[in-house]
Amino acid sequence: MTYFLWGAIVIIALSMVAILYRLVKGPHPSDRVVALDTIGVALICLVGLFSILVDTSFFLEIILLLAILSFIGTIAFSKFIEKGDIITRDNSR
Numbered sequence: 001m002t003y004f005l006w007g008a009i010v011i012i013a014l015s016m017v018a019i020l021y022r023l024v025k026g027p028h029p030s031d032r033v034v035a036l037d038t039i040g041v042a043l044i045c046l047v048g049l050f051s052i053l054v055d056t057s058f059f060l061e062i063i064l065l066l067a068i069l070s071f072i073g074t075i076a077f078s079k080f081i082e083k084g085d086i087i088t089r090d091n092s093r
Helices: 002-027 030-056 059-083
Strands: none
Touching: 002 030, 030 059
């Protein structure tokens, strides 16, 4: 079982390297946002596998925190690509 977990960790780590290449060389900003979101999901998977490997539930809180931060980051980058501004301010007041 531990060989399977270590194999999965290695495969996910190698895929993160390939995703990092897409993040740097992405032809469009939308490709970069998707790559950043995919890196967040892969990092969540790595922490989950490490939690199973160590046999503790402490890392589950870290997984939740990473998921929330990844979601907020994806929404912020998507809004920035769409409108060019993350926080819209109303100056009519």
